[in-house]
Amino acid sequence: MTQHSFHDRLTLISHPLCPYVQRAAIALAxxxxxxxxxxxxxGNKPDWFLAISPLGKTPVLQVGQxxxxxxxxxxxxxxxxxxETTPVPLYPADPLHRAVERGWIEIGxxxxxxxxxxxxxxDRAAFDRATDAIGQLAARLEERLQSRQIGPWFGGGTFGIVDAAFAPVFRYFDSFETEAGLRLLDGHPAIAAWRSDLGQRTSVRQAVAADYPHRLKRFLLGRGGVLGAMITAHGGAQRPAVA
Ligand SMILES: N[C@@H](CCC(=O)N[C@@H](CS)C(=O)NCC(=O)O)C(=O)O
Structure with a gap:
């Protein structure tokens, strides 16, 4: 392994809501x-960013200055x-296990x-198609987690790369539940336990700023559509009636 020199400054080009950025932030932490x-x-990408990001997407990791x-x-x-360049391995050492975990990152x-x-x-049809897709993936994930010998993390007793990849996924479900009353992961006890452990992990908590839930809500409302309408309706239902 070529050790990453801590003198090579690392800069993570980010967006406050981007789940892919969070993967890298969690791994770095x-x-x-x-x-x-x-x-x-x-929404207004700076020229310097477009110059270094061929796909125009976050995250970008800048190595050096x-x-x-x-x-x-x-x-x-x-x-x-x-x-490959820093201590504290997050991928399994065994190539076969490593390959399997890479596959699960893709599921994330x-x-x-x-x-x-x-x-x-x-519209409702597109919304139902998306909830079906989420349900199918969640069922496979539940099956995989239940077949594990030990937890609490995806690969066992040590926090690993699939944990870093999935933690940002669950943040969305936190908001769907709180803001829209939409509970898409109910009935999956192993996912619930893993999700709860991930939510308490310091690296995961610190991968977003304190205003993340508020920003995500604004973003989801801004998208309009079926979910936006559910959030608006849920907010109205939650508000105490004014006498
Ligand atoms: N496959 C990419 C996905 C990154 C991605 O979709 N980033 C989003 C923000 S979360 C983005 O930059 N979107 C801006 C755009 O597509 O114009 C990765 O894994 O890094």
């Missing part, structure tokens, strides 16, 4: 690697770079895509 985080406005810096894009690529990505389809759904 678990590895106790210092880094600077810069949030950008994805100024002209001598190198930009790495795509969250899974960033995770693998960190794994599929879940994020289904979540995006859910909050982007303009």
């Amino acid at each position: 678990e590895k106790q690697v210092p880094f600077q985080r810069i949030d950008i406005d994805l 100024g002209r001598r810096s190198t930009a790495i894009f795509e969250s899974t690529v960033i995770l693998e770079y960190l794994e 990505t599929s879940m994020l895509n289904a979540i995006a389809a859910l909050y982007g759904a303009a």
